Amino acid sequence: MANNYKSVFEIIGPIMIGPSSSHTAGAVAIGQAAHDLFADQPTEIRVDYYESFAETHLGHGTDYAIVSGVLGFAPDDPRVPDAVEIAQKQGMTIHFVENQGPSPVNHPNTAVVRVSNAKKTIEVTGVSIGGGTIEIRALKFNGYLVKPQGPLPIVLAIPKPNQTAASIVTQLEAMTTINHQETYTNSEALPLFEFDLDRRLQRRQLEQLRAATAQLIYI
Amino acid sequence: MYKSIAELVATAETQHQPISELIIQQEIESSQMSREVIWAMMAKNLEVMRAAVKRGAEGEGVHSTTGLTGGEAVKLRKYRAAGHTLSGDAMVEAIQNAIATNEVNAAMGVVCATPTAGSTGTLPGVLFILEKRLHLTEDQMVRFLFTASAFGMIVANNAMIAGAVGGCQAEVGSAAAMGAAAAVEVAGGTPEQSAEAFAIAMSNLLGLVCDPVAGLVELPCVKRNAIGATDALIAADMALAGCSNKIPADDVIGAMKSIGEEMPRSLRETGIGGLAGTPTGQAMKQRIFGDAFVTEDNPE
Structure with missing residues (x-):
């Protein structure tokens, strides 16, 4: 299903x-x-x-x-x-x-x-x-080609220097279930983490994530 | 999240809860919104449906910009007033309400997609005559929509609800089945009878293709909602009488999916085959779009 x-x-x-x-x-x-x-x-x-x-x-x-x-x-x-x-x-x-x-x-x-x-x-x-x-x-x-599994919501996080995916995972898992996760690098070898989530985030949760990362895109 | 209708019915029966209540609980849990907020959102959907039913049938009615559809809900209203309907006033009023809603949709008015815009008239067609016949309160009407959504979500996640993917059976067929199941609950039937009504209603429309003239949600979509609404009502009546579809609801959804997957592309919302491909359908398309439709790169 x-x-x-x-x-x-x-x-x-x-x-x-x-x-x-x-x-x-x-x-x-x-x-x-x-x-x-x-x-x-x-x-x-x-x-x-x-x-x-x-x-x-x-x-x-x-x-x-x-x-x-x-x-x-x-x-x-x-x-x-x-x-x-x-x-x-x-x-x-x-x-x-x-x-x-x-x-x-x-x-x-x-x-x-x-x-x-x-x-x-x-x-x-x-x-x-x-x-x-x-x-x-x-x-x-921005030099990335991200291929999500499809269903929304999708979070794309560009990490702060030396920030790992694990720290974002911990934050996200406190909010919802992560259905799929992938790491990409762009043409300049900068990383991006993609998370396909089980349900939509609340505004306050998004603000928390935004503050924790260099850039956050939420679709 | 309920994965099948069998699971939904079994849970309702063991917990002695109506299906509407189970799905409200699921929504509270998954959205983390309060019951009051969720309830108010569904009540808003009901309000939009009521407005469309009214708007399509009052005065001269509404007409689409292409002129292909419009004004027929008004004709039905006047026909009912003469008092000589063949299938009874309630049935013709259901047809009127379904057609009024889809005429508003075709005229680019505001509707609530249930589950899609193409099938938007089916549930209102059922609901607003039940309001009169069963003297439903607003709360019961909101519950009707929750029950319908519980069944619809299982169809959407296990099969499809888009005409382009599975034909009209996926849109009006799904809407009719949802409406039948919800009608049974609001009439006091059991969850098992809701599942039977669902199975009967969907079985009746299996194989229905999506063949809109000129690709527009007008012909035959508007009148297909009349068959959706009445199919829901007759299926609900059969289930309440104790009739069984014999093939259970989840199997019927599986059949709908496999039929949709085997359906040729020309009959899945491309405006190519079926009624769209008839000489009259093609002439309408040419009149409406002229050469613009065949232009490959249209910089407008």
């Missing part, structure tokens, strides 16, 4: 602007992951669609949904349908690409979202598994 759906509110909910939970609300969530990872004002957004997303993004409002997430809007924000125009007014260039081939991560609802500005580029590969719930299959940023 997979354990993607952890809360009753992923089954009854989310409250959202129609028409599709996987292609609209889930797409907002994929954009939101890119927003959290980028954490800056973008100048360019490129979205690569595959399979069902490539065939039906226009009808489902997937375009404005993903851009809404990148802008940090919630799925029931009334600005969701106008997100593309809002982003363009802020000076962003936006490209949507319908790819003919199969999804690179073998899921019918796949979007690869690349967000950039003069300083940096990040890329998020997300899949929308139904009812507004998503998985993140790949994250590219």
Whole structure:
């Protein structure tokens, strides 16, 4: 049994602007992951669609949904349908690409979202598994290529000098269960610890972790 | 976390607790939020459902921007008022409520996805007629949603709830089964009868494909929710009468999963096969999207 759906509110909910939970609300969530990872004002957004997303993004409002997430809007924000125009007014260039081939991560609802500005580029590969719930299959940023198992929440911790994964594990285990853990190094040989968690963290727990590490990304 | 419906039913029976109570306890434990907060969140979902049911059927109703759907919940309301329905007023009101909700969804209005937006009308279709027939309190209606979510979570984690992955059986089929199980509990049936109702409702919709015209959540999605709601009601009635599906609920979920995995891609929310592929469906797609739809790199 997979354990993607952890809360009753992923089954009854989310409250959202129609028409599709996987292609609209889930797409907002994929954009939101890119927003959290980028954490800056973008100048360019490129979205690569595959399979069902490539065939039906226009009808489902997937375009404005993903851009809404990148802008940090919630799925029931009334600005969701106008997100593309809002982003363009802020000076962003936006490209949507319908790819003919199969999804690179073998899921019918796949979007690869690349967000950039003069300083940096990040890329998020997300899949929308139904009812507004998503998985993140790949994250590219700052010379790292992180490949999580999929289910959220995911914590990416860049340690302070000489800080070990073990010290973060101890802190996390006091908060929840770690389902999976992986260490990555980037092109400059700097380490990053990835933790796939069993449940969402509370704000106060996130603040504790943030204070303990050099940089913390929570998706 | 409950791994199967058998486990959920067995726990409810040994602990003499309704399934709604078990799932509330699980949510408290997993989210570390208080019972009051969780309850209020579910009550908010109920409020959104009620608003959509009302909005879709009042005045002239709502219409999608494509013109493919809208206004039919109003037609049903007027038809009911004439008093000559074939399947009885409650059944047609369930249909009206389901269609009203999905018309609001197609018109990009606010809905509560249950479990998905495409299947968003099925549970309200069931719930708001039970409110009248069984004189449900708000508390009982919130409990209905918790019971439905308990069953839905098991489907979502053991099979799938996305049309693109498993066809409409995974969306409206799951919603109907969830609604049937919750209807039984709120009507005073046993957890075992909830599981039977679930199994009957899902078995009835196995194999249902996801073939939306132009890839839009309109045709046939809106009316599929009418069959979802009524399927839930007839399954709940059968279970309360003591009928058994013979194939247990967990096996039915397994069947739904394997059917979904064998379903061709053209029938899983690609807007290619089934009704979407008919001459009329293709003409609608061309009218709505024109050439924009086939453009590979669309810089807009």
